Structures are given as C-alpha cells and as structure tokens.
Amino acid sequence: MSEVVVIKNGVDVVDDLINVIVSNRDYLSEIDGAIGDGDHGINMAKGFNICKKRIDGKQLTLSEALAELSDSLMEGIGGSMGPLYGCIFTGWSDSVQGKTELTKEDVQAMLANGMSELQDISPAQKGDKCLVDTLFPATDSFAQAVKDGKTFKEALNIMKDAAAKGRDSTKDLVAKIGRASRLGERSRGVLDAGATSCCLLVTQLADSIEARMN
Template sequence: MNTAAIQRLLLADAGFVVRELVDVIQRNRDHLSEIDAAIGDGDHGINMSKGFGQCGARLDARGATSLPDALDVLSTSLMEGIGGSMGPLYGSFFMDFAAALKGRDMLDAALFGEALSAGLAGLRAISDATVGDKTLIDTLAPADAAFHEALRAGDDFRHALAAMSAAAERGKESTRWLQAKIGRASRLGERSVGTLDAGAVSCCLILCSIASSIGARLN
C-alpha cells in the first residue's frame, strides 16, 4: 500500500499547528535572545515572542481556525509586531505558505511541498540572502530541498517531514562556522564565525514544530 496517498490532514481543523508554533517560540524567547546577543542586537527572541504572542491572542479571540486562516493571522501579526527585517521576512514566508493552501480541503505531502516552496520563494523575493550568508536561508533552503528529495525517493509524508526537520537542524548548525554577510553581524567580519545565527535557529524551531504538529496527527 502506498501510505503517502493516505497521510492527510483536514485543513479546516489544523489551526493547532500555528497555536503550537506560538508556544514553541514563546518558550524559546530567552534562548533566541541569548544567541542573538553574541553578534546581533540581542532582541530576536523578544521580538519573535512579541509577534507570535500577538498571533496567539488573536487566535484565542477567534476560536477554531483553519490552517490557512491561522497562518494569515500569523503573517499579519509578525509584519505588525516585529521590527527590523524579521517581521517582513517571516511574514512573507507565512503569507505565501498560506496562499498555497487556500481553496484546498486536505493537506497531503504534495500540497505541503508546494506551500513550503512558495514560502521560501516569497522570502527570497524580498531578501538577497543565499545559502552560506549566515541567515535563516541556511536553515530553510536545505529543509525545503530535503522534503522534496524525500518525496522523490518514495518516502511518505511523515518521513518527508522528518527529513525536513533533520535538514533544518543541519542547516542551523552550519551557520556556526559561517561568516555573516548580511545584517549587523556582517560588520564583525571574521568575528562572526563561531556563533549560531539567531534567525537560523528560530527558523529551525519553526520548521521542527510544524513537522512535529502535523506528523503526530496524520491519519
């Protein structure tokens, strides 16, 4: 039996993916700020927690929410609630991710792959960052590639999500030994080597949380 064909999730009931994501970011607020303090402003965790917290409050007020709608709320909350570049970057990612899901009833591996790639494309449309620049792209791009590679290899949805998470972890860790080429950290030159990029870390948390939330509930 091709298990990939039956591993699906009803989008109308999947707003929990975003609610659990809010919890993950808020729990890691201090951790993200500590990482950011080494070569950045030290406020990444605070800003992320603020934006995701606004999303959580709005979702609580709305009650049960579909995944596309919850992602739209998250996108708006991040664009409004996070200063600097991260609000637009993550806001664009989630906005385009959500757009790929609209009008669909079930989330399967193929649709998730479309949404993930759409989110990455949306982010790249407003950022010049590439793999190797010590940014969240070093987490997101390999994760996207790994998910699609797993599907091409015949893996089911759950295993493809696991491959995505593993690639996100590797991408995050790769930033430790990269020299920053974008943002405030780039001013440090070689002194930026030896520390993780906070955006890469938060992106890893996001992707792993999404994978865990969906993977645990696939039928």
C-alpha cells in the same frame, strides 16, 4: 498510517508554532546577543503573542491562521524579521488556501511557496549565515524526499534533519547579511539566531503535521 493529514482547526497548528517560539524566547535572545542586538527572541515572542491574541478561541482554516500569523509579524516586529517571516508565512498560507486536508505534495508546495515569497524581498543566499541556511535545505530536502517516493512521515523527518544541519552550519559561517555582517570574522563561532528560530518553526511544523496523522 494515512498519507493525508486532516487539519480540523488551523489555529491548533499555528498555536504550536507560537508556543515553540515563546518558550524559546530567552534562548533565541541569548544566541542573538553573541553577534546581534540580543532581542531576537523578545521580538519574535512579541509578534507571535500578538497572533495568539488574534486567533485564540477561533475556528480557522490553516491558510487563515497562517495569514493571521503573517499579519501579526509584519505589524508587530521591528527590523527585518517581521517582513521576512511574514513573507514566508504568507507563502505558506496562499499555498494551502481552502484546504482542510494536506498531502505530502501539498506540504511540498507550501514550503516552496514560502521560500519563493522570501526570495522576492531578500537577496539572502545559503551560506550568508541567516534563516535561509535552515529554510532552503529544509524545503529542498522535503521536495527531494517526495520525489524519491518517501512516505509523508519519512519526508517530514528528512526535512527536520536538514533543518537542524542547516542551523548548525551557521556556527562556522561568517555573516554576510544583516547587522552581524559588520563583525566580519568575529561573527564566526556562534549560531545564527534567525537560522535557529527557523529550525524551531520548521521542526514544529513537521511535528504538528505528524501528530495529526491517523
């Protein structure tokens, strides 16, 4: 199996990300309803559908398609999630600019840049019960897997496992950021919607890359 993945059309990968969010719209809103406004899935699906209309039928690099996704979320989602996810996807986009082939090192750099862009606008830390609890472990675990000499596929699977564990960890956390933080101890016992949507996206990214391995 090749350690280089060819991305013939970046729209196809971003379409996969769009589809996983849109198909989980109700699930994400249901989770959010336990300690939030109950609109996370609705808002995310709205922003991702805006991107769908923008990129449908186009031939774009992965960087260009991710940039369209970032812009769509920045413009189409109210509250904090648009800017947060927008920054992540901007980081991913900038890192793979001009690339039509991805190595595991490219994906490592892409993930790290997304995390860095997020940190530029958000003080959130692991343990705050938010998307960071998924994104940071996923990013760090992939980097460690590459450092340990794991294959591309192995590193992707390690990242997926870390993302799922990060998502699940939020169930026992007390929210320290966002609207849910007002609930204090009452925020414990349910998954965080942002961590859950982030897990869906990271997992789908890994699956989309793996599907294009020869």
